[in-house]
Structure formats: C-alpha cells, structure tokens
Amino acid sequence: MLTPLHRALSGSKRSSPISGNPAMSVSSMCVGQIIVPPCGAFSGGYLECVGYSPIPHRRAMKILHIDSSISGAESVSRKLSLAAVEKLQAEHPAADVVYRDLGAEPLPHLSLADLSDHQLVDEFLSADAIVLGAPMYNFTVPTNLKAWLDRIAIAGKTFQYAANGPSGLAGGRKVIVASTRGGFYGPESPITSYELQDRYLKTFFGFLGVTDLTFVNAEGLGMGPEQKSRAVQDAMTAVENLAV
Numbered sequence: 465m466l467t468p469l470h471r472a473l474s475g476s477k478r479s480s481p482i483s484g485n486p487a488m489s490v491s492s493m494c495v496g497q498i499i500v501p502p503c504g505a506f507s508g509g510y511l512e513c514v515g516y517s518p519i520p521h522r523r524a525m526k527i528l529h530i531d532s533s534i535s536g537a538e539s540v541s542r543k544l545s546l547a548a549v550e551k552l553q554a555e556h557p558a559a560d561v562v563y564r565d566l567g568a569e570p571l572p573h574l575s576l577a578d579l580s581d582h583q584l585v586d587e588f589l590s591a592d593a594i595v596l597g598a599p600m601y602n603f604t605v606p607t608n609l610k611a612w613l614d615r616i617a618i619a620g621k622t623f624q625y626a627a628n629g630p631s632g633l634a635g636g637r638k639v640i641v642a643s644t645r646g647g648f649y650g651p652e653s654p655i656t657s658y659e660l661q662d663r664y665l666k667t668f669f670g671f672l673g674v675t676d677l678t679f680v681n682a683e684g685l686g687m688g689p690e691q692k693s694r695a696v697q698d699a700m701t702a703v704e705n706l707a708v
C-alpha cells in the first residue's frame with residue numbers, strides 16, 4: 465500500500481517539461497584501454513563499467529528543477545524556472561534534469577517518519593544546480609514548497625550543530641529562484657517588511673551553506689496587464705543574462 469508520500473515521491477519524478485530532454489540521460493562512452501558501449505551509471509566522478517578500473521571523468525551536470533505554483537499553465541514562476549533550466553542546458557548540453565512539480569503533486573505535511581526518509585535530501589545533494597519556481601503566497605513561499613524545504617533541512621546531511629553553532633553542509637551547488645508576486649515589496653514599498661518569501665529562502669539556503677544563490681524576480685503581477693507583461697519581460701531578460 466503506497467502512502468501519500470510514496471505516491472508523491474514516485475509519481476512526481478520525471479523528465480523536465482523541456483521537449484526532447486530525458487530526465488536521466490547517460491550518453492558518454494567509457495574511455496581507456498578499450499572503447500565500450502555507453503555505461504549505465506555515473507558515480508562519484510567516475511564512470512562505472514563492470515570489469516574495468518575506474519577512470520577519472522567529469523560527470524554530467526545534474527539539474528534539479530522544482531515548481532510549486534498551483535496555477536498550472538498560467539504560472540509565471542513556471543515560465544521563468546523553465547527558462548532558467550533551458551539557459552543552464554544551453555551552457556551544459558550534457559546536463560541531466562530531474563523535475564518535480566510540487567504544485568501538481570504535492571508532498572504531505574512533514575511527519576516525524578519523514579525525517580528519516582532521505583530520498584529528497586539525497587536528490588537535492590546530488591544536484592549541481594537547483595532551479596526553484598517560488599511564487600509568493602500570503603507573504604511567504606507556498607506550503608507545497610515548504611513541505612519540500614522541510615525534507616531537505618536534515619541535520620548531519622545539509623547542516624550540523626557544533627560547539628561554535630550551526631554550519632551549513634550543502635555549499636558547492638548553485639540555486640536559482642524564480643520569484644513571483646502580485647504586489648511590490650521593494651525597499652520603497654510601505655509593505656517591504658511583509659516580504660517573507662525571498663528573505664526566507666535567503667535565510668534557509670544560507671543556513672544550509674549555499675552561497676551561490678540567485679533570484680530572478682517578477683513583481684507587481686497583480687497590478688494590471690501592462691505591468692505584468694513588463695515584469696515578465698524584464699525577468700525573462702534577467703534569465704537570459706544569468707551567469708551559469
């Protein structure tokens with residue numbers, strides 16, 4: 465009998481919605497004394513080939529693409545996160561992409577048992593780049609996204625407590641956040657202090673030790689069609705200019 469978590473885990477892992485982009489493509493050939501057909505798996509920076517000694521090799525970049533908007537095809541954060549993944553793929557054509565749609569296939573709220581199920585934190589740690597679609601819902605991130613964040617903040621895996629306090633263990637990877645919202649929350653806004661979306665994600669990933677964190681923002685999406693179209697266009701330009 466599948467629990468809701470197992471259904472969510474098994475059902476949501478699939479190819480990125482990028483046409484012709486298989487989720488876990490492996491196309492390299494082992495090199496060395498003998499040329500052999502494509503190997504089945506990459507592991508720890510070495511190609512694994514039964515019967516051959518490991519040969520140092522740069523493994524393909526792994527991208528973890530996560531969406532959390534409940535708005536389906538109308539979603540701006542989905543459009544921006546997809547554009548960011550395509551930008552990464554253009555720079556790293558051999559990259560593998562794993563896609564999770566937390567809006568369409570939500571994870572259950574965190575339970576105690578989930579803290580010892582490390583599938584999602586291991587998936588996060590295996591990624592070189594993580595692209596998050598993160599709309600603002602009630603001043604912070606959607607609960608769909610929070611349920612995933614709850615599963616990647618695991619002591620001993622992504623952070624640790626030591627004598628000098630906490631330290632992050634998840635550095636060395638790039639995180640790109642496609643952040644969208646209906647209103648304006650910049651420094652001049654009278655409600656700037658209500659902004660608990662980017663601020664929360666900065667705090668969260670900073671705590672995990674991620675230093676390479678980039679936000680692409682589209683604000684004022686609820687302020688009329690002209691403002692929306694301008695904000696989306698500016699954010700798409702920002703994605704095109706990402707240094708990846």
Ligand SMILES: Cc1cc2nc3c(=O)[nH]c(=O)nc-3n(C[C@H](O)[C@H](O)[C@H](O)COP(=O)(O)O)c2cc1C
Binds near residue numbers: 601603604644645
């Ligand atoms: C449930 C819900 C709550 C929202 N809460 C806020 C909010 O607190 N502040 C805000 O500026 N916009 C809010 N919005 C507007 C969204 O942030 C905006 O529509 C954004 O485009 C959503 O991203 P998406 O287009 O990827 O779905 C909310 C929208 C929804 C559906």
